[in-house]
Amino acid sequence: MADFDGLSDALNLRKAQSLYRSRRLLTSAQQPQQQIDGKDVISFCSNDYLGLANHPKVKEAFTKAVELYGVGSGASHLVNGHSALHHELELTLAEFTGRDRAVLFSTGFMANMGSITALVGRGDAVLQDKWNHASLIDAGLASAAKFKRYQHCDLASLERQLLSCSDAGRTLIVTDSVFSMDGDIAPLAELADLADAHNACLMIDDAHGFGVLGTTGAGASEQFQLSQDRLPVLMGTLGKACGTFGAFVAGSEELVETLIQHARSYIYTTALPPAVAAASLASIELIQTEGWRRDRLQQLISQLRAGIERIGFPLMESGTPIQPVLIGDAELALKISGKLEENGLLVTAIRPPTVPDGTSRLRITLSAEHTEAQVGRLLSVLGDVYDQLSTQEREQLSQARTKLLV
Numbered sequence: 351m352a353d354f355d356g357l358s359d360a361l362n363l364r365k366a367q368s369l370y371r372s373r374r375l376l377t378s379a380q381q382p383q384q385q386i387d388g389k390d391v392i393s394f395c396s397n398d399y400l401g402l403a404n405h406p407k408v409k410e411a412f413t414k415a416v417e418l419y420g421v422g423s424g425a426s427h428l429v430n431g432h433s434a435l436h437h438e439l440e441l442t443l444a445e446f447t448g449r450d451r452a453v454l455f456s457t458g459f460m461a462n463m464g465s466i467t468a469l470v471g472r473g474d475a476v477l478q479d480k481w482n483h484a485s486l487i488d489a490g491l492a493s494a495a496k497f498k499r500y501q502h503c504d505l506a507s508l509e510r511q512l513l514s515c516s517d518a519g520r521t522l523i524v525t526d527s528v529f530s531m532d533g534d535i536a537p538l539a540e541l542a543d544l545a546d547a548h549n550a551c552l553m554i555d556d557a558h559g560f561g562v563l564g565t566t567g568a569g570a571s572e573q574f575q576l577s578q579d580r581l582p583v584l585m586g587t588l589g590k591a592c593g594t595f596g597a598f599v600a601g602s603e604e605l606v607e608t609l610i611q612h613a614r615s616y617i618y619t620t621a622l623p624p625a626v627a628a629a630s631l632a633s634i635e636l637i638q639t640e641g642w643r644r645d646r647l648q649q650l651i652s653q654l655r656a657g658i659e660r661i662g663f664p665l666m667e668s669g670t671p672i673q674p675v676l677i678g679d680a681e682l683a684l685k686i687s688g689k690l691e692e693n694g695l696l697v698t699a700i701r702p703p704t705v706p707d708g709t710s711r712l713r714i715t716l717s718a719e720h721t722e723a724q725v726g727r728l729l730s731v732l733g734d735v736y737d738q739l740s741t742q743e744r745e746q747l748s749q750a751r752t753k754l755l756v
């Protein structure tokens with residue numbers, strides 16, 4: 351095929367801008383110590399925050415379920431793919447999050463796409479935090495509702511938009527609970543108040559909160575004590591802290607039935623393998639019973655933050671396992687990530703379009719399975735990298751630091 355409308359030019363441009371992405375080959379389980387592209391590394395970029403993806407009990411639950419149910423679910427939930435294991439997981443998720451019901455989706459992307467397009471359409475409005483996850487933004491655009499993005503975590507900006515949408519039918523406010531590239535947490539109680547005052551409905555995407563936030567790990571709704579009335583649409587994923595795969599939306603009977611009837615990404619897709627649901631059930635039990643995993647994460651977060659501040663890198667404000675170091679320039683972010691990798695440490699450089707121009711960063715994530723020594727090693731290499739930066743590169747970092755203050 352001849353070059354299709356300049357695809358190769360566009361790819362080359364991306365390379366020239368340090369924005370080209372490529373995949374690495376993982377040849378071990380998802381855990382801090384792993385083998386990638388044939389090299390042994392300590393990974394600081396997984397979302398397996400509690401270290402459950404490779405947990406023996408989770409694996410055992412998966413294997414046992416495979417014996418009983420086989421591998422593929424064979425059909426969508428509405429045909430004959432809805433197994434007793436899927437059902438049990440839905441009941442468990444509803445109880446854990448303090449909701450009447452929950453419904454499973456095959457992925458978080460699909461949960462967001464299906465829910466938002468089922469809940470709002472022509473004549474309605476959907477208002478989203480500017481930094482929301484791509485799946486929420488795409489769902490808003492696909493919904494045919496009036497779509498607006500408010501400034502990040504800015505209640506005044508949201509309120510202006512609520513006033514400008516007062517003629518809408520339904521109004522849905524949507525936010526990440528924990529922002530995936532920033533690690534900060536949305537002002538959920540205030541958002542619930544605003545939604546209430548403007549007769550709007552609040553939806554959160556708790557992909558990075560579920561398992562991590564709240565005393566028992568039930569997520570943002572537990573941490574902020576937001577009941578189903580205050581927070582009617584609670585979406586969470588199972589591929590991050592839960593260590594498995596899939597997603598759910600929890601809320602009222604009417605909400606869940608509406609999604610089962612109308613969410614196209616629920617209806618027209620194959621159900622998750624039942625064994626994955628069984629593995630999630632085992633993970634949830636660990637989330638609930640092994641509170642030490644969350645305590646351990648907090649200790650590692652403190653160790654990392656204190657160390658990075660001592661070195662002098664601009665560290666973004668975050669109390670979650672997502673700890674971004676703001677670098678600014680995409681090329682410099684790549685260079686530092688490359689230096690870390692030469693030293694056996696895997697930290698991804700997050701660049702536009704995932705984050706705004708000029709805010710490229712190293713996204714360090716921690717897991718309860720990291721050791722203090724592994725975090726110490728990361729800090730020691732980061733210190734060496736910092737010492738070797740040129741004057742001009744240090745200048746770039748101090749410019750990045752000024753962005754932290756606005």
Ligand SMILES: *Cc1c(COP(=O)(O)O)cnc(C)c1O
Nearest residue numbers: 457458459483530555557587589
């Ligand atoms: C990862 C993520 C998703 C997508 O979930 P998947 O199950 O991976 O499709 C949705 N929202 C946020 C905020 C995420 O971080």
